[in-house]
Structures are given as C-alpha cells and as structure tokens.
Amino acid sequence: MSSPSKDPLAPARPNWMSNPRVRALIFQALVLAAVFALLGYIFHNTVSNLEQRGITTGFGFLDREAGFGIIQSLIPYTPASTYGRTFLVGLVNTLLVSALGIVLATLLGLIIGIARLSKNWLIARLAAIYIETFRNIPLLLQVLFWYFAVLQALPSPRQSLSIGEWAFLNIRGVYLPEPVPGQGFGWVVLALAIAVALVIWLRRWAHRRQLRTGQPFHTIYVSAGLLLGLPAVVFLFLGMPLTWSLPSLHGFNFTGGITMIPELTALLVALTIYTASSIAEIVRSGILAVSHGQTEAAYSLGLNPGNTTRLVVLPQALRVIVPPLTSQYLNLVKNSSLATAIGYPDLVNVFAGTTLNQTGQAVVIIGMTMGVYLTLSLLISLFMNWYNQRVALIER
Numbered sequence: 001m002s003s004p005s006k007d008p009l010a011p012a013r014p015n016w017m018s019n020p021r022v023r024a025l026i027f028q029a030l031v032l033a034a035v036f037a038l039l040g041y042i043f044h045n046t047v048s049n050l051e052q053r054g055i056t057t058g059f060g061f062l063d064r065e066a067g068f069g070i071i072q073s074l075i076p077y078t079p080a081s082t083y084g085r086t087f088l089v090g091l092v093n094t095l096l097v098s099a100l101g102i103v104l105a106t107l108l109g110l111i112i113g114i115a116r117l118s119k120n121w122l123i124a125r126l127a128a129i130y131i132e133t134f135r136n137i138p139l140l141l142q143v144l145f146w147y148f149a150v151l152q153a154l155p156s157p158r159q160s161l162s163i164g165e166w167a168f169l170n171i172r173g174v175y176l177p178e179p180v181p182g183q184g185f186g187w188v189v190l191a192l193a194i195a196v197a198l199v200i201w202l203r204r205w206a207h208r209r210q211l212r213t214g215q216p217f218h219t220i221y222v223s224a225g226l227l228l229g230l231p232a233v234v235f236l237f238l239g240m241p242l243t244w245s246l247p248s249l250h251g252f253n254f255t256g257g258i259t260m261i262p263e264l265t266a267l268l269v270a271l272t273i274y275t276a277s278s279i280a281e282i283v284r285s286g287i288l289a290v291s292h293g294q295t296e297a298a299y300s301l302g303l304n305p306g307n308t309t310r311l312v313v314l315p316q317a318l319r320v321i322v323p324p325l326t327s328q329y330l331n332l333v334k335n336s337s338l339a340t341a342i343g344y345p346d347l348v349n350v351f352a353g354t355t356l357n358q359t360g361q362a363v364v365i366i367g368m369t370m371g372v373y374l375t376l377s378l379l380i381s382l383f384m385n386w387y388n389q390r391v392a393l394i395e396r
Contacts, residue, residue: 046363061359062087068354070345072261083355090347091372097264097346098333098376101271105332106325108272109279116284127280135277140338142274147266147342157253168247174260175247182241191234192227199223263344267336275332279325286321287313318391326384330377337373347372 016022050057062084069079073089074096115127134142152171155161160170168175199219206217235242247257290313298308339346340353352369356362 090350094347104272105275108276112280113283143270151262178245178258192231195226195230286317322388
C-alpha cells in the first residue's frame with residue numbers, strides 16, 4: 001500500500017530559525033552561558049591572584065583571636081575573643097542602630113508630615129523648613145555635624161548636664177538608669193504578654209460585633225487598662241521585683257546605669273532626622289492622595305473627624321505610603337554603614353574594617369558583609385510587602 005503523496009499546494013513549513021520562541025530560547029541560553037563564563041573567569045582570576053600573594057581563603061580565620069577591643073558590645077566580648085565574635089558584635093550594633101532609627105524616624109516623620117498639613121500657618125511653615133533643610137543636606141555631613149560640632153562640644157564628666165541624679169550628658173555620652181529585674185519579674189513580663197493577647201482578641205471581637213450589629217465598641221480605654229493595669233497588679237502583688245542602677249561619678253568617669261556612647265548618639269540622631277524628613281513627605285503625599293470626596297462622604301454618613309481619619313483616610317493613604325516607606329527603611333539600614341566615619345563599631349567598621357586589615361581576607365569578609373546587608377534588606381522588603389497586602393483595600 002503506497003503512502004499518501006504530499007500535497008503540492010500545501011504551504012511550506014517555515015524554517016525553525018524563523019520561529020520567535022525558538023530564537024528567544026537560543027538568545028537566552030547564549031546570554032546565560034556568557035554570564036556563567038564571566039563569573040567563572042572572575043572566580044578563577046581572583047583565586048589565582050590570591051595564590052600568587054600567598055593569601056589563603058576560607059572561614060578558618062573566624063576562630064582566631066581578634067586581639068583588639070570594641071568600645072560598645074551588647075554581647076560578651078574581650079580582646080581575647082575570636083574574629084567570629086567580632087562579626088556578631090558588629091552585626092548586633094548594626095541591628096541596634098537600624099531598629100532604633102526606623103522606630104524614631106517613623107514617629108518623627110509621621111508627626112512632621114501631619115504638621116505639614118496643619119491649618120496653622122506657623123506649624124505648617126516650620127514643618128516645611130525642617131523638611132527642606134534636612135532632606136537637602138548630605139547625610140554624611142549631618143553625621144559629622146552631630147558628632148564633631150555638637151557632641152564633642154559638650155562639657156567634661158565633672159561638668160555634666162543632668163536631670164536630677166537620673167540622667168547625665170557629657171562629652172563621653174549619655175548615662176541613663178538601668179532597670180535591674182529581681183526574682184519573679186518574669187511573671188510581670190508574662191502578664192504583659194497576656195494583656196497584649198487580650199487586646200488583640202478584644203479588637204477582633206469588637207470588629208466582628210460592629211459588622212454583626214452595626215454598634216461600635218471603643219477599645220482604646222479598655223486596651224489601655226489591660227496593658228497598664230494587669231502588669232501593674234502582678235508587679236505590686238509580687239512586691240515590686242525591680243530596682244534601678246543609677247549612674248554615678250567615680251573618679252574621672254561615670255559607673256552604673258546604661259551608657260549611650262557619643263558615636264551611637266550622633267549616628268542615631270543623624271539617621272533619624274534625615275530619614276524623617278523624607279518620611280514626612282511620604283505621609284503628606286499619602287494623605288493628600290485620598291480624594292476629598294471620601295472625607296465629605298464619611299461626614300455625610302455621620303462619622304466624626306477622628307473616625308473619618310482612622311476608618312476612611314488612613315486605610316486608603318497607607319496604600320500609597322507603605323511602598324515608598326519600605327524604600328526609606330532600606331535606605332536607613334544601608335546608610336547606617338556611614339558609622340565608619342565617626343568610629344561607631346558597626347559591622348562595616350569592626351568586621352569589614354579592622355578585621356579585614358588584620359587578616360587580609362578581603363574576599364570572604366566583604367562577601368559576608370554584603371550578604372548581611374542583602375539579607376536584612378530582603379527581610380524588611382518581605383515584611384513590608386506582607387503588611388502592604390494586609391492593609392490594602394480590597395476592590396470589587
């Protein structure tokens with residue numbers, strides 16, 4: 001049986017190179033191969049240069065003794081500690097100034113941003129001057145200004161500025177009382193955790209109740225009573241198991257209490273003020289992005305200005321505020337590396353500075369430092385994206 005003959009009138013099949021999908025796959029494969037070839041060349045060249053200079057690579061240096069001191073450490077550290085310990089000390093110090101900076105900059109930026117929209121002429125102009133001044137001065141100059149022009153001009157410990165016998169400010173830093181928990185204080189912390197859980201449950205119950213009955217339930221006073229009252233009752237029942245270590249001058253310096261070194265103070269103040277100026281503009285633009293008709297509609301339904309702001313304006317403004325706010329948080333964390341300019345012992349100063357100079361492990365140390373900042377940025381982005389999805393309005 002003979003096979004059917006090919007139809008001479010049928011259109012000819014196009015060449016496979018004429019298929020756009022095939023060409024796209026070929027070009028992407030070529031680009032990928034070129035990228036891997038470039039990375040391989042860089043890796044081979046780096047290893048060859050290190051071998052020629054007699055520099056060994058690897059993480060073995062992390063177990064060697066560091067031999068230098070660090071002026072601030074939130075975890076136990078001595079010059080006899082290892083280089084791995086210096087990495088942890090620098091990381092914790094970076095996390096400390098970043099976390100404090102994000103909280104303080106957010107609060108200050110929110111206040112300045114709302115003040116920028118105030119109907120009071122003086123308050124609005126002062127907020128505008130603040131924003132335009134600090135947003136347009138380089139952050140490095142602000143760090144140097146607060147450290148050298150402000151904090152270095154403070155008096156010596158014997159002439160400290162003080163608030164009673166509790167807090168002292170001098171050229172060596174800020175000295176504050178340190179809480180010293182006694183036996184049984186953990187029950188107070190547990191009571192506070194239970195109060196927080198009850199407040200969360202109460203808010204959800206009030207929301208469901210309003211959806212079901214239309215009747216609002218004001219949770220502010222009840223929540224404040226739970227957060228303050230429950231731990232206070234447990235604290236008093238246990239006999240107030242908390243004492244305070246007050247700073248006191250002995251010889252040429254203060255002992256006791258919490259010491260906030262000038263380097264941390266200058267860096268934190270500069271990061272807070274600089275970032276808050278940008279956050280204030282983000283807050284202002286987010287509130288102005290909400291149509292005025294939304295406010296008028298809320299008033300026509302009988303909502304007061306407070307509920308209108310909380311239930312109508314802010315939920316819609318957050319959709320605009322959160323994405324640029326995430327960028328400001330990322331910038332603040334990365335800008336904390338300017339601590340090197342004034343000697344604050346952050347990760348860049350302690351690990352990518354002193355440790356690198358002593359060990360010569362440039363590739364490993366820089367790689368670890370870059371990995372830390374990349375990880376922190378990704379974690380902040382993930383959290384803020386999750387929060388953005390939670391607060392975003394669901395459109396139908």
